[in-house]
Amino acid sequence: MNRLSFLFVIGLVAVLAVGGMFGYAYYGNSSSGDTLKKYDLQTSSLENDLKQFKGDTLKAALSAKATLDTVKKDNIEWSSVIEKVLLTTPKDPTTKAAVVEYTSYSASQNSDVSISVRTIPGSKTPFADVAQLIRAFSKSEYFDNPFVPSISTSTDKEGNMTLVFNFNVNYK
Numbered sequence: 001m002n003r004l005s006f007l008f009v010i011g012l013v014a015v016l017a018v019g020g021m022f023g024y025a026y027y028g029n030s031s032s033g034d035t036l037k038k039y040d041l042q043t044s045s046l047e048n049d050l051k052q053f054k055g056d057t058l059k060a061a062l063s064a065k066a067t068l069d070t071v072k073k074d075n076i077e078w079s080s081v082i083e084k085v086l087l088t089t090p091k092d093p094t095t096k097a098a099v100v101e102y103t104s105y106s107a108s109q110n111s112d113v114s115i116s117v118r119t120i121p122g123s124k125t126p127f128a129d130v131a132q133l134i135r136a137f138s139k140s141e142y143f144d145n146p147f148v149p150s151i152s153t154s155t156d157k158e159g160n161m162t163l164v165f166n167f168n169v170n171y172k
Helices: 006-074 078-088 126-139
Strands: 100-107 112-119 143-147 151-155 161-171
Touching: 078 100, 078 112, 100 126, 112 126, 126 143, 126 161
Parallel strands: none
Antiparallel strands: 100 112, 112 161, 143 161, 151 161
């Protein structure tokens, strides 16, 4: 009687095997649940990072658009300014030629225009031509504050007096 029956031993082995498999499955399920929770937290964190990145990108895009709009608003087409300078330049009533020649232009961001000018060689009234230029730009709807800081005189090969000066004006 001390001997265990064969069926009892097989039953005991079967119970231990089923219990071991159940324990293994329970442990595996528990550890996979922890892993799943960890991945859910990482997914949530990445989604938050993505939302923040999208928000930062949107802010940067809006800031860039605002800057671009400001630049476009303040943009001056200098070719049209030069055209207006040429249109404003006084002409001789008989020859219809300009009373001065422009040798160079420069401009600044705040719409100040500086022009190197000389009178036409052979003009009988070069100082009156300078005054006429200042009057024309004073009356112009496109320009403000015409100013000639100084005038230099020179003569050409034929002995005609020519005036050379800088002409400063503000583009409206």
